[in-house]
Amino acid sequence: MIDQKQCEIDIEKVENTKIHDVDFDKLDFGRKFTDHMFYCDFIDDEWQQPKIVPYQAMTIEPSARVLHYGQAVFEGMKAYKDTDGNAFLFRPEDNHRRINISAARLAIPEFPKDYFMKGLTTLIEMDKDWIKSGDGNSLYIRPFVFAIEPAISAAPAEAYRFMIICSPAKAYYTDKVRVIFAEEYSRSANGGVGFAKAAGNYAAQFYPTRLAQQKGYQQVIWTDANTHEYLEEAGTMNIFFRINDTLVTAPISDRILDGITRKSIIQLAEDNNIPVEVRRVKVSEIKEASRNGSLKEIFGTGTAAVISAISAFEHGNEVFEIPDMENAYADLLKKKLVNIQQNQSVDKYGWRYEIK
């Protein structure tokens, strides 16, 4: 689909693959990387020759703006392999669109679509052996861009590096998770950068998340910074509530990431006759629904975990347990989505993107 002449990538292959050193049954998320990486520098007002080289450390100036001002955005996506060994991406153009939305908010130049798609597909084609078929296996793909200009005045950089690195992954969260609804800390402000996959949004969550973990919860569900009355999203997942038979999820806003899994799940739910309401969700409503038994499920959606079921939440020092349920929407919708991603079912949406 991509015009070869539009963008030639300079390729340097590894002499020996590292794949035999990796135990694919024991993968700690995001610590092992494939043989190659893609990069492309923005210098003198334009993106330079894109390159694929052996995965390696790089040099950076101590004054590189990213280290001081967090001028960096990223994406997260996955490649899957079917049982015949064909490799697929999932809605990759949406990741391209979103990284440029994030970039614009951080005054980072947009990355051209043909560079993105060709870099991505060429890299994955080269490192295809790192994608294992089978349930939960995938290749996690991390496109990111950061300011490399060596200058510490507080202003947007004039030089950037765009990269793609890939890490083989097993299922991310396997067990159900216990969460805490935020009452004091917050993730993003109106008019802020919450809707962007801006690097700084994530570091800002580490400390409150650690506090939650010390209390026995794996994650924080963020509420609006202003009143803490409305549920927004988790650190790397959008959130759905099943009340009786209806799924409810918060609308996207300038505080909430427009998740690709979220919108796919909304579509799949609607097409499977599950009513979906996209509206603001009050903490008090969810507590009340839990008390009166109408809260059937809570789950998060995101590329890393696909769907992650939540078994309990804490708010106001009260713990609300969510009983397991037969025919959970989380299971049904996850299966539908994973089947499309892994080429186990017809994809009437055109979401699957074969790499060849």
Next chain:
Amino acid sequence: MIDQKQCEIDIEKVENTKIHDVDFDKLDFGRKFTDHMFYCDFIDDEWQQPKIVPYQAMTIEPSARVLHYGQAVFEGMKAYKDTDGNAFLFRPEDNHRRINISAARLAIPEFPKDYFMKGLTTLIEMDKDWIKSGDGNSLYIRPFVFAIEPAISAAPAEAYRFMIICSPAKAYYTDKVRVIFAEEYSRSANGGVGFAKAAGNYAAQFYPTRLAQQKGYQQVIWTDANTHEYLEEAGTMNIFFRINDTLVTAPISDRILDGITRKSIIQLAEDNNIPVEVRRVKVSEIKEASRNGSLKEIFGTGTAAVISAISAFEHGNEVFEIPDMENAYADLLKKKLVNIQQNQSVDKYGWRYEIK
């Protein structure tokens, strides 16, 4: 003052200084760095041997968490030289305290005070020739710490690098600046990281600041994210308003940086019989004061610019000019502060810190 035995720094000196290549009359802020840099890595749960080495690029893994999650905080401070060639810092222990406050909020381990003070003073002693005496000249000092662990799961790193780099500086903003009061974008949320010198706070301001610049304003004065009715601070400065003869500035909060210049100016004002009110400041109050002539001055305070007078602000598409004034507080207080910093006057506060 520091016990030599408490912390030995491994020192490697440059063979030849670069100082003769630098034109000290033509310094672009933050682009030239002195001969040496200090660094210290946090590995295996502790800070390792601190080092001073020739200033140089370093290697970093593409998966280093700072590039993905913005887990980085920094400080900004200055060294000055008096006409006899003695070098001074200004309240350096406050910078140490603050970098650890910032670090804690971003789940970064605190840096020990003796390492900080000894690293700082040894480095500056070595690069002392880079500090020029004379009005507006200084050595800008940038301590910072960032996550180097090569792992892209969204969690706090287990390895960090703390560094100090130094850049010779002339006066930062010389002319008065024109600013815009934020009406749509915001800098920080309640319960967020606005009070920390977190890297991501700065990148988040670049785009709205660029929009302001395109309208002819140099900076944005941030308002509260919730209502945009209260004035908070600028991108790298706290803000003071002079209404008749009283100085007014916003209280610090979890959204506002506790500026060292701010608190020094409050002290100096009080000791010079200038009444200071620390309270929330409404946009509408400042507009009204400008209309009725009681708004005499607005100025920002921060290490880089010391005091930066503001000549106009825009809000609601209306421009408010602030006429120049004789005996401005900005000039008076700046002179008092700079005289202390540069050893031109008695320092009854113990703010000056001689390097010897």
